[in-house]
Structures are given as structure tokens and as C-alpha cells.
Amino acid sequence: MALGQPLEPLIYPAPQLGEHDVRVSVSHCGVCFTDIHAIDDYYGITTFPFVPGHEIVGYVEARGRMVSGLEEGDRVGIGWQGRSCTRCEWCTQGEEQLCQDIAEMGTWERHGGFASSATVDGRFAYPLPAAMPSEVAAVLMCAGIAVYSPLRTYAAGPRQNVGILGVGGLGHLAIQFAHALGCEVTALSSSPAKASEAIGFGADNFVVTGDRDRMRPIDYAFDLVLCTARGDLDWEELLMTLRKRGRLVLVGFPEVSTNPTDVVAHELSITGSFLGNRTTMREMLSFAHAHRVAPRVEQMAMADVNDAIRRLKENRARYRIVLTNDIKAPAADEKISPRASRS
Numbered sequence: 001m002a003l004g005q006p007l008e009p010l011i012y013p014a015p016q017l018g019e020h021d022v023r024v025s026v027s028h029c030g031v032c033f034t035d036i037h038a039i040d041d042y043y044g045i046t047t048f049p050f051v052p053g054h055e056i057v058g059y060v061e062a063r064g065r066m067v068s069g070l071e072e073g074d075r076v077g078i079g080w081q082g083r084s085c086t087r088c089e090w091c092t093q094g095e096e097q098l099c100q101d102i103a104e105m106g107t108w109e110r111h112g113g114f115a116s117s118a119t120v121d122g123r124f125a126y127p128l129p130a131a132m133p134s135e136v137a138a139v140l141m142c143a144g145i146a147v148y149s150p151l152r153t154y155a156a157g158p159r160q161n162v163g164i165l166g167v168g169g170l171g172h173l174a175i176q177f178a179h180a181l182g183c184e185v186t187a188l189s190s191s192p193a194k195a196s197e198a199i200g201f202g203a204d205n206f207v208v209t210g211d212r213d214r215m216r217p218i219d220y221a222f223d224l225v226l227c228t229a230r231g232d233l234d235w236e237e238l239l240m241t242l243r244k245r246g247r248l249v250l251v252g253f254p255e256v257s258t259n260p261t262d263v264v265a266h267e268l269s270i271t272g273s274f275l276g277n278r279t280t281m282r283e284m285l286s287f288a289h290a291h292r293v294a295p296r297v298e299q300m301a302m303a304d305v306n307d308a309i310r311r312l313k314e315n316r317a318r319y320r321i322v323l324t325n326d327i328k329a330p331a332a333d334e335k336i337s338p339r340a341s342r343s
């Protein structure tokens with residue numbers, strides 16, 4: 001595949017299995033806007049040919065000798081981060097998503113999840129709650145952690161007033177997580193048609209953006225606004241919704257353009273948030289399971305990946321697309337651990 005072009009089949013040898021690695025047969029892989037950005041080399045770090053895909057669910061088919069806690073046949077989820085350097089100041093603090101070498105640590109660095117198998121460090125392959133459907137788990141591995149982590153960090157106090165900007169793949173999960181965390185949730189969208197679904201996801205209020213008069217009642221309303229939208233935003237309108245000392249958190253990659261007056265005079269914070277660490281990932285999975293937080297998913301065959309990408313680009317995915325490979329879960333008697341097989 002070349003820059004910005006449709007994906008085409010690629011046959012490549014499975015990467016060598018390092019001693020900490022697992023190789024996972026991919027049953028499901030979500031399509032995230034970050035994949036499209038990578039295909040278009042928006043971040044300037046893509047090397048071609050390149051296999052996108054980083055919302056992976058599948059079964060461990062092989063593991064290196066240092067892997068602990070995972071057996072062949074276990075169902076696991078894998079997100080954008082497939083490894084880390086393990087040595088930098090951030091890795092040693094357990095904030096692996098900030099690893100100094102993060103650009104080389106993406107799942108897709110050794111070929112991502114739009115594939116029959118993916119190979120990552122086993123420490124970044126997470127066992128899944130048994131009753132959680134694989135298509136749900138897949139989306140939680142990137143979209144889920146991306147919104148849960150900042151909400152957990154900044155909005156989990158006594159009833160916080162939270163705005164979620166954008167009711168799409170990230171936003172519809174953010175509304176559910178914020179509601180489950182006990183926040184007063186207002187969904188903000190330029191599309192009035194999203195109102196009833198946003199309320200259904202757990203929003204207490206819905207406000208249409210893009211009309212200053214209609215926005216007046218929510219001036220100074222929010223402790224936190226989580227921006228899941230992309231593209232051009234009306235920054236002045238958005239910052240006016242924050243309480244003094246409020247916080248705007250960016251989890252996508254919108255165009256940032258604002259004059260500093262409100263930021264300074266209202267002592268506002270604009271914060272980026274990137275995925276989450278391994279501890280938060282495990283917590284997010286059990287929190288989502290306990291509170292029935294689940295993405296709304298369309299499933300498509302892996303072979304239809306280019307159609308899926310087109311739907312996402314045209315903003316027609318409701319709300320997230322998960323690609324599937326036709327593989328079966330290993331039967332219980334095939335889940336033979338090396339220990340069992342020696343006995």
C-alpha cells in the first residue's frame with residue numbers, strides 16, 4: 001500500500017517472535033480514524049508498505065519464553081501501543097503511553113491488525129472479560145481507552161459538569177463512560193439529528209453547536225470539555241463553555257487555533273490526552289464490563305476494508321466499524337498450555 005491509496009493484499013512473513021512477544025490470530029479489528037491518518041501519513045511517521053489496524057481482538061497462537069499470564073488459546077485485546085522501551089523515565093513510572101520511543105511502539109510498527117495475525121509484546125495484550133463480545137472489546141482497545149483515561153483522571157471527582165464535543169466513534173463512548181462515572185453530561189454536536197441517540201447513550205443534556213445564541217445558556221457551564229471532534233472548531237465558542245479554571249481535553253487531532261485572551265483571563269487549561277497506561281487499560285475493561293459501556297458497532301468482513309475506510313471518511317459509520325476474520329475460537333481442549341502438553 002502506498003501513501004493515501006486503497007489497501008491491497010500484502011503477503012509477508014510473520015515477524016520473529018521475541019521472548020516477550022505473543023502472536024495473536026486476529027478475529028476482529030476496529031477501524032479508527034488514526035488508521036486513515038496513518039495511511040495519509042498525517043503524522044509523518046508511516047513507512048510503506050504498511051498494515052494499519054490497532055483495535056485488535058484475537059487468540060494467542062504462540063508466545064515467547066518470557067511471557068507470563070497468557071496461554072495459547074487465550075482471547076486478548078490489543079490497542080494502538082504494542083510495545084514500549086521499558087527503560088525510559090515514563091516506562092519506569094508505568095506511563096508507557098508516554099514512552100520516549102513511542103513512535104516506534106505502535107502495534108502497526110511490525111504490521112497491524114488488518115491481517116490474519118499480529119505480533120506484539122505480551123505485556124500489551126490484555127485478557128478480556130469472558131462475557132464481553134469481541135467486537136465490543138476491539139473498539140474499547142483504542143476508542144475506549146482514549147476517552148476513559150482523561151475522564152477518569154479529570155472528571156471522576158464529586159459530580160463534575162462535563163461536556164462531550166462530538167457524538168461519533170469516540171464521543172458516543174465518552175458519553176457512556178462520563179455518565180457511568182457519575183458526571184452531569186452534556187453532549188455537544190453540530191448535528192441536531194444526534195440528540196435522541198446522545199440522550200440514549202446517557203447524556204443529561206444535548207446542545208447544538210454553531211449558534212452563539214443557543215450556546216449562551218452553557219457559558220461557563222463545564223468543569224471539563226472532552227473534545228472528540230476533528231477538523232475546524234469554533235474555539236471561541238468552545239472555550240466560553242468552560243468554567244473559570246476549566247479544562248479542555250483533546251483526544252483527537254483537531255486544528256488548534258485560538259487567541260490566548262480567554263485561556264489566560266479565565267485561567268483555562270488545554271490538555272492533550274493520549275491513550276492510557278496498562279493499569280488504566282485493565283481498569284477500563286473491567287469498568288466497561290461492569291457498567292455495560294459498549295460501542296455501537298457495524299461489522300464488516302476484513303476483505304471489505306476499503307469500503308469500511310470509505311464509510312468512515314464519509315462520516316457514515318454508526319458509530320464504529322469492526323472488521324472480522326472468519327476464524328473460530330479455539331475449543332477448550334485445544335487450549336493446551338505448554339505445561340499441560342508436557343505432562
Ligand SMILES: [Zn+2]
Pocket residue numbers: 032033034035054080142143
Ligand atoms: Zn485508534
Ligand SMILES: [Zn+2]
Pocket residue numbers: 084085086087088089090091098099100101
Ligand atoms: Zn519507554
